[in-house]
Amino acid sequence: MLLTFTSIHAQNEGIESDMFASMKGSDKAAVVAVHFGTTNENARIQSIERFNMRLREAFPQYEFREAWTSRIVIKKMQEHDIVKQTPSQLLEELRQDGFTHILIQPSNIINGTEMDFLRLEVDKFRNAKAFKDIRIGDPLLSSVDDYYKVVEAECAIYKDRKTVNVLVCHGSTKDKNTHYTMLDYVFRDSNHDNWAVATIEGFPTQANLIKNLKANGVKKVNLIPFMFVAGEHVHKDIAENWKKALESVGIKSKVFTRGIGEYDNILDIYVNHAKHASKHRTYSSIERKLMSSGE
Secondary structure: OOOOOOOHHHHHHOEEOOOOOOOOOOOOEEEEEEEOOOOOHHHHHHHHHHHHHHHHHHOOOOEEEEEEOOHHHHHHHHOOOOOOOOHHHHHHHHHHOOOOEEEEEEOOOOOOHHHHHHHHHHHHHHHOOOOOEEEEOOOOOOOHHHHHHHHHHHHHHOOOOOOEEEEEEOOOOHHHHHHHHHHHHHHHHOOOOOEEEEEOOOOOOHHHHHHHHHHOOOOEEEEEEEOOOOOHHHHHHHHHHHHHHHHOOOOEEEEOOOOHHHOHHHHHHHHHHHHHHHHEEOOOHHHHHHHHHOO
16 A cells, blocks of 8 residues: 655654544543652642643543553552552553553653653553554654743743743753753744753753853853652752752852643643544554655
8 A cells, every 4th residue: 555645744743543433332441641750749749640630631531540650669659558550550450451442641751761661561562452552642842843832831931031041851861862952942942042951860961051151151040840740859959959059150049849740831732742642643664664765
């Protein structure tokens, strides 16, 4: 069969295919939220539970479930009698309970290592044909449009244009952190020159940030976490280590301590990704090869 693809935009959109419309009388569907997890109760309530609520509201007619990916966090939660399942554990339970259609939406920010592992877990069930249809929505920063939406959202939340706003990201070893250098570029391309992006465990580094701030004579910044939950990285790395490092070179720092999962305009992007995944399937490897070769 010859497939015709008309544009790069169409390639990013996927193939129109409504997974829920294909359900038959005996089929059962579930919507699954997947999070890294956190031991911080306030962060869990303010970000994770808020995310879950928004997904429930978007798909009220289907069963809702939740899974966490951090085995370390899950183990710590068990010590407090709070039980969380991994994606594999939850999917096996759904399979045994007769569910046929599964829509997964992660709260990951980028297509990094965590997303890779999640896709590997899902592929085991997909390859075993455990469900009639199983799909994963994109993380927050996936398309070029996502970056511009995130920049718009951050600027609507933090409106201080007189101070340099520094987004402090977690960082990833995958793809040399191109996600965060692109985010930094999009701020400038959107004429928001008082914003900068840096990472805790990647690039741009804290040292890169300080170098650029000093070169531009910056004396005051707002440190803003760009992490889904306001957990240990926010309260220790940013509020203590980063603040101390900046102030040691004469740069005053005001620290904000809310995760991005607390803001509806950010959650809107996640929900739209879930809705899109429910109505579009991704291209197969053969279809992608045909697109790239122009056949």
